[in-house]
Structures are given as C-alpha cells and as structure tokens.
Amino acid sequence: MKEKLDREVIAMRAAKELKFGDYVNLGIGIPNLCAHYIPEGVMFHTENGALGYGPLIREDEIELADPHYVDAGGKYWRPVPGMALFDMVTSFAMVRSGKLTTILGGLQVSEKGDLANWNTGAGALGGTIGGGMDLAVGAKKVIVTLEHTDKEGRPKILKKCSYPLTAQTCVDLVITDLAVIEVSEAGLILKETAPGWSVEEIQAVTEPKLIVAGDVREIDLE
Amino acid sequence: MKNKVYNSFDEAVADIPDGASIVTECWGIPAMSQNLIAAIKRKGVKDLTLITHNFVPLVFYSEDDVVNLAHLLPQLKKIITPVVGLQHLGAGAFVKEYVEKGLEVELTSHGTLASRLYAGAAGLGGIYNPVGVGTILEEGKEKRVIDGREYILEKPIKPDYAFVRAHKADRLGNLVYWGIYRADQPVMAMAAKTTIAEVDEIVEIGEIDAEHVITPSIYVDRIVHVPEGGLGSIQRSKQMVERLGENETIRKLLFR
Numbered sequence: 399m400k401e402k403l404d405r406e407v408i409a410m411r412a413a414k415e416l417k418f419g420d421y422v423n424l425g426i427g428i429p430n431l432c433a434h435y436i437p438e439g440v441m442f443h444t445e446n447g448a449l450g451y452g453p454l455i456r457e458d459e460i461e462l463a464d465p466h467y468v469d470a471g472g473k474y475w476r477p478v479p480g481m482a483l484f485d486m487v488t489s490f491a492m493v494r495s496g497k498l499t500t501i502l503g504g505l506q507v508s509e510k511g512d513l514a515n516w517n518t519g520a521g522a523l524g525g526t527i528g529g530g531m532d533l534a535v536g537a538k539k540v541i542v543t544l545e546h547t548d549k550e551g552r553p554k555i556l557k558k559c560s561y562p563l564t565a566q567t568c569v570d571l572v573i574t575d576l577a578v579i580e581v582s583e584a585g586l587i588l589k590e591t592a593p594g595w596s597v598e599e600i601q602a603v604t605e606p607k608l609i610v611a612g613d614v615r616e617i618d619l620e
Numbered sequence: 621m622k623n624k625v626y627n628s629f630d631e632a633v634a635d636i637p638d639g640a641s642i643v644t645e646c647w648g649i650p651a652m653s654q655n656l657i658a659a660i661k662r663k664g665v666k667d668l669t670l671i672t673h674n675f676v677p678l679v680f681y682s683e684d685d686v687v688n689l690a691h692l693l694p695q696l697k698k699i700i701t702p703v704v705g706l707q708h709l710g711a712g713a714f715v716k717e718y719v720e721k722g723l724e725v726e727l728t729s730h731g732t733l734a735s736r737l738y739a740g741a742a743g744l745g746g747i748y749n750p751v752g753v754g755t756i757l758e759e760g761k762e763k764r765v766i767d768g769r770e771y772i773l774e775k776p777i778k779p780d781y782a783f784v785r786a787h788k789a790d791r792l793g794n795l796v797y798w799g800i801y802r803a804d805q806p807v808m809a810m811a812a813k814t815t816i817a818e819v820d821e822i823v824e825i826g827e828i829d830a831e832h833v834i835t836p837s838i839y840v841d842r843i844v845h846v847p848e849g850g851l852g853s854i855q856r857s858k859q860m861v862e863r864l865g866e867n868e869t870i871r872k873l874l875f876r
Contacts, residue, residue, distance in 0.1 A: 444800075447802055465861045486673075486730065487737075487806075490734050532731030564755065
C-alpha cells in the first residue's frame with residue numbers, strides 16, 4: 399500500500415497558499431491545523447467576530463485560556479495588539495465581501511467546484527450548517543482540504559456531489575492526501591501529485607476526467 | 621427616566637407568555653444569558669420559539685455549572701438555528717426524541733440568521749441572499765436573479781424577546797460587551813420587541829464613554845445584575861476554564 403499524505407502535511411500544503419497580508423478563515427478539522435504553518439503577517443478571521451487575533455492556546459498552556467476569547471469552533475486564542483472585535487452583522491458582511499480567503503474541510507467536491515461539507519445525507523439534523531455556506535459563497539478564494547477517497551476507497555471528487563450541497567461552483571483549489579487540483583471552467587486540472595503516485599493512479603480514484611497540467615509535479619512543501 | 625433595572629431575573633421575565641419567541645446567544649459560556657434562561661425554565665412557559673446561533677448541549681458540565689439552551693427543550697415548539705449540536709458529537713441526535721414529538725427545527729446559516737435579524741431590526745422586508753442557492757436552504761423560498769446572480773429571499777425575524785449577556789450597562793441601558801461574546805448580541809437587542817440584558821456591572825450614567833457604547837439604550841428595556849460568583853458570572857466562567865484541562869475529551873476538542 400502506497401503512502402498518502404497525512405493530515406499535517408495536507409495542512410502544510412494548504413497553508414502555502416496564503417501570503418503576507420491575507421485575511422483567512424479556517425474551517426474545522428484539517429483547515430484548523432493550517433494555523434500552525436501559516437506564514438507571518440496572515441490575519442485570522444472568526445465568524446463570531448474577531449480579526450487579526452493571536453495564536454490558539456495549546457494543550458500545555460491551558461492556564462492562559464481566557465473565556466472571553468474563543469473562535470467559532472470554541473477554541474481559545476490569545477488577544478494580541480492590532481486585533482479587532484466586532485459583531486456578527488459586520489463579521490458576515492466581511493465573509494460575503496470577497497476580501498477573505500477560506501480553507502474549508504470537505505466531504506465531496508464536484509468537477510464544477512460544488513462543495514458538500516456539512517451533511518452525509520443523514521437528514522437535515524445529521525449535520526451542522528454553521529457558517530460554512532456563507533464562507534463558501536462569499537470568500538475571495540475557497541480552498542478545500544479532504545482525503546481523496548472515503549474509507550471504502552470510493553472517490554470524494556465526483557462528477558456530481560451525492561451529499562447535500564454547501565454551495566454551488568464555489569471551490570477554487572482542492573488539496574487532498576494525493577493531489578493538488580485546480581477547479582477551472584474547462585474542468586479539474588491536476589497540478590501536483592503526492593510522492594510516489596502517478597497521474598494514472600490518481601485518475602483511477604477520481605471520478606471526473608482530470609486535465610493534467612503541463613507542468614504537473616510532485617507536491618512541494620518548500 | 622424610566623427605571624430599567626430589575627432586582628431579579630424572575631421579575632424580568634415575568635410577562636413572557638406561552639408561545640413567545642426568544643432570541644439568545646450561545647457563543648461560549650460567558651456569552652450565554654444563563655440566569656434569564658434559568659428563569660424561563662423555572663417559569664415553565666411552553667411552546668416557545670427559540671432563535672439562536674448555536675443550539676448545543678454542553679455535555680461536559682452539570683446544570684449547576686451551566687444552564688444552557690438544551691435545558692429548555694421540553695418547553696420549545698420551534699428552534700431556528702444554524703447549529704444543532706456538535707458535528708463531532710453526532711450533530712442533532714440529542715433533539716431527535718423532541719423532533720419525533722413535534723419540535724420544529726428550521727435550519728439556517730450563521731450569516732443568514734444575522735442578516736434576517738438585521739432586516740427585522742431595520743424594518744426591511746427581507747434580504748436577497750446569495751447564500752444557500754442550490755442547497756436545502758432554498759426550499760420553498762422565492763428566488764430572484766439580480767444583475768445576473770441568483771439570490772434567495774430570506775424574511776426578517778422580529779423576536780418578542782432578546783436575552784442579551786453584556787459586560788456593563790449604565791442605568792439608561794447603554795451596553796458594552798467583553799471580548800468575543802459581543803457576537804450577534806447587538807443585532808439581537810435591536811431586532812427584539814423587548815430586550816432584557818444580564819450584565820456583570822451596572823454603572824451610573826456617564827461612566828460608559830459615548831464613543832464606546834456598542835448597543836445604544838433605546839434597544840434595552842430591562843437590566844439585571846449577575847451576582848458576583850453566581851450562575852453565569854465571570855468568576856464562575858473563569859473557574860470552569862481552569863478546570864478544562866481535567867477532561868480528556870475537552871483537551872482533544874479544544875486544545876489539539
């Protein structure tokens with residue numbers, strides 16, 4: 399069995415998409431891990447109303463957790479100079495403003511860039527909508543991280559999502575444990591492959607036909 | 621000057637009838653109007669519609685520690701919320717038995733709920749929202765194309781009551797919050813017909829700088845002081861945070 403990238407490496411690769419001066423909202427799961435790898439000068443946004451806040455409180459520093467400073471996932475963070483607090487009308491105007499980049503988790507992505515990430519079809523109460531729909535529709539750039547296949551080895555990148563949608567044609571870039579794929583009007587473009595995986599092997603676990611980029615290369619974390 | 625300061629939480633909710641709609645916040649424990657929620661529970665009013673950004677049972681705490689919205693389940697007819705339970709703890713499983721008995725759950729998104737409350741507050745007929753197009757949120761709603769983009773008509777929400785947890789109020793009802801729990805409380809206070817605030821501190825007029833007022837007094841009808849060290853107090857929240865590390869599941873959820 400060939401090795402796939404682990405969650406931390408997916409997060410490292412996704413974090414590479416961000417640069418100094420970007421404002422970013424990280425979803426729950428792999429996206430949250432990106433926080434550890436993000437370059438200096440990237441500002442975090444949280445739905446419940448903060449921008450430019452400090453690093454998350456780690457397990458070995460729980461005594462620093464202040465109940466007044468949590469993100470939308472309930473994680474504690476450090477207040478830092480330069481941060482801003484605001485109400486949610488402002489916060490979601492920001493979300494829909496096209497000024498934020500977002501990294502979201504995914505259950506399925508379609509070849510058109512539709513995203514399903516809140517519900518596995520277990521009924522309306524089988525998942526949580528939260529702010530994911532708002533981010534997927536409103537962000538300047540939507541990066542989705544997910545495992546390439548499910549536990550049974552079935553593709554999660556599909557011609558059409560079978561789970562209830564989060565938003566239509568919203569995804570710009572997909573980063574999986576096997577590949578980096580760009581969503582374009584022409585279709586899905588395979589840009590990078592995990593070490594040891596061939597284009598054909600990745601195509602075999604991807605439902606839609608991939609367009610192979612001229613400069614397709616191994617995933618580069620440098 | 622009308623006296624807005626009430627001496628007890630029970631008094632502050634005394635006129636809330638069966639069938640009322642209440643909006644309140646649950647973004648972290650200090651943000652919750654725990655004393656007003658507890659008062660509504662004691663009062664036992666029924667068939668309530670609850671509007672909240674997070675309808676989440678705080679399973680790691682006893683009712684002595686935190687009174688949360690899940691404790692009101694037997695009194696609810698309807699919930700409007702983007703979040704029913706936590707994804708990693710099985711999402712909405714805890715409301716299943718009530719849904720089978722007739723509890724209605726209207727799902728929305730955080731941004732949509734904030735906008736609907738704003739529309740209610742601002743006297744607008746609704747908002748055309750790009751969020752939800754092509755999802756379950758568009759079911760049964762009017763859609764419209766504006767400048768080539770598709771939108772869903774979301775109607776305003778005007779709750780009968782808002783329970784707001786602020787840090788400080790002056791005697792007129794001007795409010796300031798503390799940290800992240802401002803969240804959606806300012807627009808909740810604006811949207812409701814009657815807004816009741818529970819606060820850490822009630823100060824004299826002039827002690828809150830006009831430049832710092834977040835919720836102007838016109839939106840606040842009743843103010844109740846949270847007793848120091850009592851339910852929902854900052855002292856209690858701090859003690860609970862200090863104990864967080866004792867629970868392995870919490871360590872995993874919040875600190876890894």
